[in-house]
Amino acid sequence: MTTSQSDGSIEFTPVGEATTLGEIDGNIALLASLFPDAVADGKVDLDVLRDLLGDDAEPAGSEPSGLRWVGMSEARRLSTLPATGTLLPRPDESVDWDSTKNIIIEGDNLEVLRLLRRGYTSKVDVIYIDPPYNTGHDFVYDDRRMSTVQEHEAVAGHRDEMGTTQTGDGSDRAQDRRLASARHAKWLSMMYPRLLVAHALLKETGVFIAAIDDNEHARLKLLLDRVFGAENFISNVVWQGGRKNDSRYISNGADYMLIYAKNEGHLSALETRWRERKSGIDESLETAAEIWEQSGGDTAHANAAWKSWLKKAKDSGVITDSVARYDQLQADTGRPMNTYGNITWPGGGGPDYDVLHPETQLPVKKPNRGWLFQEPEMRRRIADGLIWFGKDEGTIPRGISYLDEMDQQVATSVFEQDRKAASTAMRKLFDEGIPFDTPKDHRVLSRWLSLVSAGNPDALVLDFFAGSGSTAHAVMSLNASDGGRRRHILVQLDEPVESDQFDTIADITRERHRRAGKALTSESTSHSETLDIGFRSYRLADSNLRPWDGTSEIDLLGAVDNLVDGRSTDDLLVEVMLRLGIELTTPVEEREVAGATLYCLGRGTLYAYFGEDVTTARSIEVARALVEWREENPVDSDVTIVVRDTGFTNSSAKLNLEAAIKQAGFTTFRSI
Structure with a gap:
């Protein structure tokens, strides 16, 4: 991939020629x-x-x-629009830079999402966002294109050169309505491009969750219908987080989570089902075993104690009815069971045959609608202890289910969780006080992230309105509980905060990640030693290369002095990775060759060299190092080599490198 010039020199294909769907x-x-x-x-x-x-x-x-x-x-x-910036690596504010797979990025999320588009399109399993609610205050996400009320009215046809076209308190263009219309348009224009790029990042099996309140719920639902398709809407989950007794009419203490699939038809074809472990089931099974052991096999005594415990546990919120309905302990084993299963045919016309009572050996009373099962299946269930019989043949039998076999349940679209719990969790992490006013409860997020990813232990989770970092806390907590290897990418604007400890919300995001990670590893669970509590920190910045305006073919180093002062070859490498669509946590190895660093990415799929003053002798040395390293790391795929275009002292040095590596079998060359 080189171009011969009239002077005999060659030009490698610029990195910036790469493009992707969505641009x-x-x-x-x-x-x-x-x-x-x-x-x-x-x-x-x-x-x-x-x-x-x-x-x-x-x-x-x-x-x-x-x-x-x-x-x-x-x-x-x-x-x-293609991204015009880059991300600057910050190992100094990271944790476990060399080994972690987690990422925190500081900067405007629209530009960051555009930067991530090439490397992460169709790679994200779950996106969770808690965007700023539209309270009428100025947006920090202005994208340099937000309209004033007057501009909004002019474009909408409500204003001409003489002023507003309708006036007066009785007009449908009254002041408050005009202000509200512009404010909603401003918020929607902030959200729309970010959602469009985010949609591209999701896998076909991916799921999107957006938290929202009443102010923009209706509009966000319509906007998400447009971006994801109404056919991919899954649920409008209601999170009741508290009660406001001073409310004039109704205590509006609910927030919502709008959930969409990237492709619900694809999930359905895969027979995907979202299930979660029943709340309190482990404690319930342990308690049942203790009660049975203490009863000495006395079924009546054990059942009385078990029902008493179930009532107290349900009243206190430890368990729900999904556990409480298993209110009997099986004789001989003490297993919690439910004996109210309906085994009659729905609608009538079911199989009609005799079933003998196990004690009296007389036919039991038959249901009017017939049996639910054919006779062979009924016999099997009776033999397996899955059918309950009354004291005699006068009672219609019922189905039996056991709690330890029914430990999974489908989630409901309404749940209660006091939001004060989130502040309490933050207070435990930050002894100096809570540096963030409205943190999300990481336990709630853990539950829903696990549910919508169908328990995928390798899920990649993205949150581009990261706030205090609850999503990262949730992902790490999930991994700590089940040994998963889930990864997360967080994006947070460098929005200033009034705090003696922190300058921006992004500072809080990073610090919460550090403290939450330490807290989780200190719990000494069976998975604490393998838990990834690190993160790579990046900050959004202008391109490392001055003349790049993002509107034309990118000749990234057309002049010697177009590298921004203070930028390093590590910074250049990250920009190359973003432009070529390489994940940011791809393994990178380094060797010093001819006075500069030679990088090897992806265990041999890409090599990068940004040396300066590369003479003919040095170019031969670089070529030799490339060949030797390639032989140490043979790969079946194509190998790309990226060089700094203006790093060569003359065209002869560049030609020598090109000839040597081409002869060695390398075929793809890029310049930066």
Whole structure:
């Protein structure tokens, strides 16, 4: 992948030529591959595209139903722009940089998401966000394109050069309504491009969760229907977090979690089912075993004690009815069981046959609708102890289920958890006081992250409104409980806070991660030694290369002096990884060669060298080192080599390197 120049020199393909789906060039390339007749010279002919799509294409100027707001088109366009910045690695504020798979990024999340798009498209299992609620205050996420109320009115047709077109308290353009309309549009325009990029990052089996309150719930639901498709909506979960007795009408103490699948049809085809372990089941089984042992096999005494404990546990919230209904202990074994299973045919017309009572050997009373099972299956269940009989044949038998075999349950869409518990958890971590006003409860997040990922122990979780870092705490807690290897990526803006300890919310995010990790490892669980409590810290910054404006082909080092002062070759390496779509936690090895660092990524799939003053002799030394390292790390896939274009003293040095590595079998070359 080199280009010969008229002066005999060569030019490696710039790293910036890479593109991906979601960016404008990537979208056009995909359309060209699907509908080549509709794309000519990189331009899309919309009339041809409509012809090819037939009746399913909306005609120009149509007004389909759905959420609309002033600024929507511009917000959508922002999602398609390629990233123009980079991430600067900060090992100094990280934990276990060399070994961790977790990431915390400080900076505006829209630009960060665009940077992550190439390396993480279709790789994220769960996205959880708790975006800023629309309280009417100024947004810190302004994207440099938020409109004033006057601008909003002008675009919406409510204002002309003479002023507002309708005035007066009785008008539907009254001041409060005009202000609210602009405020909602502003919030939606902030959310829309971020959701579009986030959608691309999810796997086909991925799940998205957004926390929201009443102010924007309705609009966010419609917005998510647009981004994910209404057919992929899973649930509107209600989190009742407390009661407000001073409320005039109703205590609106609920928040919501809107849950969407990336592709519900795909999940269904895989027969995916979300189940969770019943609350309090382990304690219940242990208690039942103790009661049975203390009873000495006296079933009546044991059942009385067991029912008493169940009532107290349910009243205190330790268990729910899903456990409490197992209110009998089986004779001889003491296993908690439920004997109220209906074994009659729904609707009537079920099998009709005699079932003998095990004691009287007389046919038991038959249900009017017939039996639920065919006779062979009924005999098997009786033999396996799964059918309950009354004291004589006058009672219709019922099905038996055992608690230790029914330990999983489907989650309900409403749950209660006092939000004060989250502040209590933060207080335990920060002895100096709680540095964040509204932390989310990491235990609640652990529950839902595990549920929607179907217990996947290797799930990658993304939160791009990280706040205090509850999501990271939740992921680490899950891993500590079951030995999982889940990873997380957190993104948080460097929003200032009024605190003697911290300058920004991102500082709080990192510090909570450090303290939560230490707290979890100190608990000495069976998984504490293998728990990944580290994170790699990065900060969003302008590109390492001055002239890059993101609007044209990126000749990343077209001049010797275009490297930003103070940037290192490690910084350049991260930018290369982002541009080429390489995950940030990809293993990196280093060797000193010809006065600079030679990097090896992915155990031999990519090599990078950013040395300066590379003479012909040094280029031969670099080529030799590349060949030797490649022989030590042979790979079946293509191997890419990235060099610093202006690092060579002359074209001869560059030609010598190109010839040597080409002769050695390397085929893909890039420049930065």
